[in-house]
Amino acid sequence: MSPLRRAGVPDDIAAAAVYLASDDAAYVAGHCLMVDAAQTTGPVPSMFSQGNAGMLREAGRTGV
Numbered sequence: 001m002s003p004l005r006r007a008g009v010p011d012d013i014a015a016a017a018v019y020l021a022s023d024d025a026a027y028v029a030g031h032c033l034m035v036d037a038a039q040t041t042g043p044v045p046s047m048f049s050q051g052n053a054g055m056l057r058e059a060g061r062t063g064v
Helices: 008-023 050-062
Strands: none
Touching: none
């Protein structure tokens, strides 16, 4: 099962290719764009998950 909980489709790859070929990516250089639904990096943590609660409290306290 994908960490993003859906199967990839050809349009996912096409959208990345269109982005890289567009003017929006004019300042992108030297980057490996992984279009793999987080298979490489693992699950995408939610900023509101239990593990980040302390970090969020600290950021609020320090104004970061």
